Amino acid sequence: MARNKIALVGAGNIGGTLALLAGLKDLGDITLFDIAEGMPQGKALDIAQASPVEGFDAVLKGTNDYADLKGADVVIVTAGVPRKPGMSRDDLVGINTKVMRAVGAGIKANCPDAFVICITNPLDVMVGVLRDAAGLPYEKVVGMAGVLDSARFRYFLAEEFKVSVEDVNAFVLGGHGDTMVPLVRYSAVAGIPVPDLIKMGWSTQEKIDQIVQRTRDGGAEIVGLLKTGSAFYAPASSAIQMAESYLKDKKRVLPCAAYVKGAYGLDGLYVGVPVVIGAKGVERIVEIELNADEQKMFENSVGAVKALVEIVKNMDATAG
Ligand SMILES: NC(=O)c1ccc[n+]([C@@H]2O[C@H](COP(=O)([O-])OP(=O)(O)OC[C@H]3O[C@@H](n4cnc5c(N)ncnc54)[C@H](O)[C@@H]3O)[C@@H](O)[C@H]2O)c1
Numbered sequence: 001m002a003r004n005k006i007a008l009v010g011a012g013n014i015g016g017t018l019a020l021l022a023g024l025k026d027l028g029d030i031t032l033f034d035i036a037e038g039m040p041q042g043k044a045l046d047i048a049q050a051s052p053v054e055g056f057d058a059v060l061k062g063t064n065d066y067a068d069l070k071g072a073d074v075v076i077v078t079a080g081v082p083r084k085p086g087m088s089r090d091d092l093v094g095i096n097t098k099v100m101r102a103v104g105a106g107i108k109a110n111c112p113d114a115f116v117i118c119i120t121n122p123l124d125v126m127v128g129v130l131r132d133a134a135g136l137p138y139e140k141v142v143g144m145a146g147v148l149d150s151a152r153f154r155y156f157l158a159e160e161f162k163v164s165v166e167d168v169n170a171f172v173l174g175g176h177g178d179t180m181v182p183l184v185r186y187s188a189v190a191g192i193p194v195p196d197l198i199k200m201g202w203s204t205q206e207k208i209d210q211i212v213q214r215t216r217d218g219g220a221e222i223v224g225l226l227k228t229g230s231a232f233y234a235p236a237s238s239a240i241q242m243a244e245s246y247l248k249d250k251k252r253v254l255p256c257a258a259y260v261k262g263a264y265g266l267d268g269l270y271v272g273v274p275v276v277i278g279a280k281g282v283e284r285i286v287e288i289e290l291n292a293d294e295q296k297m298f299e300n301s302v303g304a305v306k307a308l309v310e311i312v313k314n315m316d317a318t319a320g
């Protein structure tokens with residue numbers, strides 16, 4: 001059986017990490033695309049030279065030519081600009097919208113049958129711009145953020161409860177911004193809901209509230225420490241989990257920025273919700289029940305995403 005092909009558009013911090021992980025996990029052949037000349041070629045060669053040591057067989061190619069995306073089964077997009085300390089993700093909207101349109105055109109022309117995972121920020125809006133430019137079916141274009149935000153939430157909870165990260169389940173919904181909604185009620189250790197663990201004396205409401213806020217600020221915490229860019233190891237791991245679920249038809253239930261029309265009272269918007277990812281792409285939107293507080297937080301987050309969508313529309317109107 002021929003190997004799958006994973007194309008990585010953007011070969012920077014996340015792109016390079018994605019290439020290494022895709023190799024280590026034997027996901028297939030890997031093409032690294034970037035506008036920077038030499039850099040994707042250099043990273044591809046470097047990772048190829050790690051393959052004999054790590055024991056994986058994959059063709060690794062670096063390129064500056066969109067034609068090399070041909071035949072890609074999965075495309076993961078990180079092209080664009082990350083934020084620096086003092087910036088919000090939303091500050092990237094102007095520059096990264098232009099990048100998403102160029103990348104969308106490249107995907108449309110070369111691999112319209114691929115499953116596309118967008119990572120570029122501001123995420124929920126960029127995945128919509130990318131989808132529109134690529135013209136792919138909505139279920140084949142999805143954004144990565146919820147897996148990352150939930151992983152942060154899980155990690156902080158595991159630290160607090162002093163248990164394995166593997167036993168902590170947690171969901172973060174909504175837009176990938178300051179208004180994201182970590183759902184305490186749907187978070188659990190080995191099936192025991194967090195509110196029950198508070199009653200059992202494992203933690204306090206105050207500490208859980210602090211963890212919720214730290215999760216919301218998770219990206220900014222790392223930007224503040226790195227100073228020159230943003231997180232890239234955990235974002236790459238998160239996108240690889242989504243790609244693997246598609247390629248292996250695992251039907252994982254993962255929080256992703258998916259196009260929601262009908263569910264959650266939404267009328268067609270990319271925003272973070274739990275979905276099932278399988279061989280057909282986003283196979284199902286999982287509509288969970290939200291209580292009044294959760295609903296209010298979710299609506300607030302949806303409002304923030306919609307406001308940014310309007311900014312993109314106004315940019316277009318101004319540009320004529
Ligand atoms: N969704 C999330 O959860 C999440 C997490 C982390 C980072 N991000 C975002 O991902 C993006 C990438 O982050 P990074 O750390 O890899 O940044 P990076 O600067 O290391 O890499 C970005 C790469 O994109 C390339 N690029 C720029 N314009 C391009 C174009 N038109 N076509 C192709 N390539 C182009 C650059 O040359 C660079 O190599 C940023 O927007 C960042 O905010 C999102």
Ligand SMILES: O=C(O)C[C@H](O)C(=O)O
Nearest residue numbers: 083089218219220230231
């Ligand atoms: O915080 C950022 O700008 C990058 C990313 O969205 C993250 O959450 O790490």
